[in-house]
Amino acid sequence: MSSSSIFPRALEEEAIYIMREVAAQFERPALLFSGGKDSITLVHLARKAFYPAAIPFPLLHVDTGHNFPETIAFRDELVARTGARLIVRYVQDSIDQGKVKEETGKFASRNMLQTVTLLDAIEEFKFDACIGGARRDEEKARAKERIFSVRDDFGGWDAKKQRPELFDMLNGRIHVGENVRVFPISNWTELDVWNYIKEEGLDLPSLYFSHERSIIERDGFYWPHSEFLQTTPDEIPFAATVRFRTVGDMTCTAAVLSEADSVDDIISEILEATISERGARMDDKRSEAAMEKRKQVGYF
C-alpha cells in the first residue's frame, strides 16, 4: 500500500483479519448496523474481507423508533446497493411487549432500552457473535475492552474476567448461550475513520455534513428539534447550521455548529476540535461510569 496514505493501513489489515476470524469461528454471526459512520466503515471492510463473495453474515439494526429519517433512508439505500441481508428489530416492540418502560421527563431517551431489544434479537436468531463498530478511543470503559469480548447468557460483560488476548490469536470458544461481541475497529480513532472514509471514498448519511435544521439549546448543547424530544416552554426552536459527529438516537445525540460540508472540512474541524466525539452524547454523561454500567447489562 502506498506510503502516501494518511490512514494507517495496518489498521485495515487488522480489521479484515478480525472479520475473517468471525466468519470462520462462529456459526451465526451478525454485524450490528446503526447507520453511523463506524458501522458503514464495517460494512465496507466486510465487503473487502470476503470479496468476491457476498458478506457471509446479516446486518442487524436495532431501530429505536427515534432515528433520524436520513439514517434510515441511507441504510435502505446501502442494503440495496451491496446486496447485504438486513434484519431490523424495533424498540417499540419491546415497549409494546412490556419488556421495557419508556423513560419520562426532559431527558427521556430510548438509548438504554435498545439493549433489551438487542438481547432479544440475539436470542431469537441465536447469534453467537455480534460485530460492532465501537472504538477504544471513544470512552474509558471501551478502552478496556478486548477485540473478542465474551458476554454471558445475559449479554453481560465482566471487566475483571476478560480473557487474555495474545498477539493476534483470537479465542472465540464459548458455551451455549454465551456470545462474543467483536470490535474490528477497536484501534481506530475518530480521525482514522474519517481519513479512511476520505481515502476509500465512502458515502455517508447527510447528517454528518453541515446543513440547516431546527434545534433547541440546552445545557450548552444543540439538540435536534423533533417530536421525540420533550422540551420546556423556554426552549424555543430556532434554525441553525449544524452537523452531527455521531449519529445515534435523536434524543441523545447533540449537533455541533459547523460549516463543514465536505470530508476534508470535517477532518480539519476534528483536528482543531477541543471537545471529544462523545462529548455530545448525553448517554455517556449520566454518570462517570455510564458506559461500563450499560455494558454490564448487555449494551454493545
Next chain:
Amino acid sequence: MEVLRIATAGSVDDGKSTLIGRLLYDTRSIADDRLEAISQASKRKGLDFTDLSLLTDGLIAEREQGITIDVAHIYFSTPTRKYIIADTPGHVEYTRNMITGASNAQASIVLIDARNGVVEQTRRHLYIASLLRMKDVIVCVNKMDLVSFETSAFNAIRVEVLGLADQLGIDRSTLHFIPVAAKGGDNVVTAGSDNMPWYKGPSLLALLESLQPGKGLTDLPLRFPVQYVIRPHQDAFHDFRGYAGKIASGSWSVGDSVVVLPSARTATISGLFKGTEAVSSASAGESITVTLAEDVDVSRGNMLVRQDQGGYPEVSNFTARIAWMDEHEMKEGKTFLLQHAQQVVKVKVLGVEEVLDIHTFQRAEEKKSFHLNDIGTIRLKSAKPLFLDRYADNPANGAFILIDEFSNNTVAVGFVS
C-alpha cells in the same frame, strides 16, 4: 502513516497512568471535556492537582481502588506516526493482562520508582521483555522529583538494570534509560529539564519518534496460515476458490510455487487479491486472498509456504516457554487445546521442565506445576502436526495459546524454544 505499538509496565504506584496522562496532556491529545471531567473527579477526591491517571483507569473497580486492573488502549498521533499505547497493570495479580498488552507491542516502557529502585515487578517485566524479544525497552526512572533529581539515584538503577539484562541475555543496545518526573512533566515530551541538567539524552517522546517501526518480518521465510476459504457461488465467479489470510512473515508473488501443509502438495499462485483489487505481490502483515492454479485441497488451519525456501516448519513434540494465566494449577499430564494461527489441536503436557524463580531467574527446584503468573518451560505432544517455527527464528509464527477445553478460557501463552 506508520503505527508504533507500545506497552507500559511497572509496579503499583510508580506512576504509569500519570506518565501516559502527561504524554497525552503535553502533546495536546486530550479533549477539553475529558480534561474537565478528570479535573472535577480529582476535586471530588480532595486532590489539589488534576490526577492524570484518571484518564486511563476506566473501570469502576480501578477508580475505587486507585490501581490499574486491565489493559487500557490509548491513542495519540504525531505528524509522522500513530501511537497505540497499551497501559498495562503493575500489580502482580494482573501479570497476565500485562503480557496481553505487551504481546502486540514492539517497544516497552518499564517504569521504576526512583526511590525504590529495582523491585520484583521490574525483574518480572524485564523477563517478559526478554521472553517476547521486545525490540526496544525504555526504562523510565520516574519520580525523580522525590530523590531531589539526583543523578546518583538514576545511575544506580541504570547499572542494576543493565546487570539484570546481561543475566537475561537482553542485548544492551535494545535498552534506553530516561530520568523523568511524570507529575511535573520533566523529560516526558520536552527534554532539557532545568531540574536535571546532567541528563543530555532525548525526552521520552523524542525517543519514541526515533524508534524504527516494523518487525523485519518481511525478510523471513513465507508463512501464510489459511484463515477462511472464499467460495462466492455466483455466476460471475463460478469457479473462484480463494484462500484468505494475513501473511505472518515473508513475501510472495503471482507465479511462485508454494507447498500446502500438511498435505505437502505443491501449487502455483495464480492470483493475489487485496480487497477488491488484484495485486502482483504481497508481504508480511497484509490481509489478502490467494488463488492457486491447481485444484488442491486447502482448508482453514493449513499453512502455505514457498517451495524455494525449504525447511518447512512441522512439529508434534516440542518444548516451549510458557506464561501460565489461569487461577487453576497446571500439572504434568493435562490436556489442552493449542491454538496456533488458525489451527486448533489437542495437546498433552508431557513434562514440566522448569518453573522459574523470578527472584533469581533460575529454576525453582521444588516446583513441578504452574500457578497463576508462573513462567517456565514445558514439553508438549500434539495430536496432529503443527506448523510452528522457533520463536527466536520467527516471532510471527512461533507463539501459541493454550485453551482449557472445559472453561474455554485462554490459560497460557507459549513460545516455541
